[in-house]
Amino acid sequence: MLADFPAIPILLSTDMEASKRFYQDTLGLPLLDETEERMLFKCGGDTRLIVSRSSVGTSDTQTQMVWRVPDIRAALADLRARGVQVEEYSAPEPVTTDGIADMGHSWSAWFIDPSRNVLAIIEPKR
Numbered sequence: 278m279l280a281d282f283p284a285i286p287i288l289l290s291t292d293m294e295a296s297k298r299f300y301q302d303t304l305g306l307p308l309l310d311e312t313e314e315r316m317l318f319k320c321g322g323d324t325r326l327i328v329s330r331s332s333v334g335t336s337d338t339q340t341q342m343v344w345r346v347p348d349i350r351a352a353l354a355d356l357r358a359r360g361v362q363v364e365e366y367s368a369p370e371p372v373t374t375d376g377i378a379d380m381g382h383s384w385s386a387w388f389i390d391p392s393r394n395v396l397a398i399i400e401p402k403r
């Protein structure tokens with residue numbers, strides 16, 4: 278049953294104002310709704326992202342959200358022009374070159390939001 282319905286990721290924020298600036302101003306996501314405890318942003322199509330207030334944030338270093346893009350180099354150029362710092366990684370894995378890692382099935386790049394959520398963009402290989 279759940280395969281028929283959209284999923285909405287929820288990211289934790291220890292600084293709602295910094296998160297709002299990052300997602301709305303830096304990334305350019307439209308803010309659809311806002312309360313003291315959460316913000317709702319629009320992504321592509323019918324996708325939504327919730328950023329929720331947290332006193333502790335996340336301690337995970339794994340990727341929490343991924344955007345699939347048609348051209349990772351163009352997306353990285355846009356992110357960098359917006360002031361986003363793209364992460365560089367070395368061994369063991371993943372290894373990036375100019376911010377991009379070859380993951381076998383896709384090319385991937387990572388960046389981190391003000392509350393230390395690890396975000397990524399991927400371009401699937403055809």
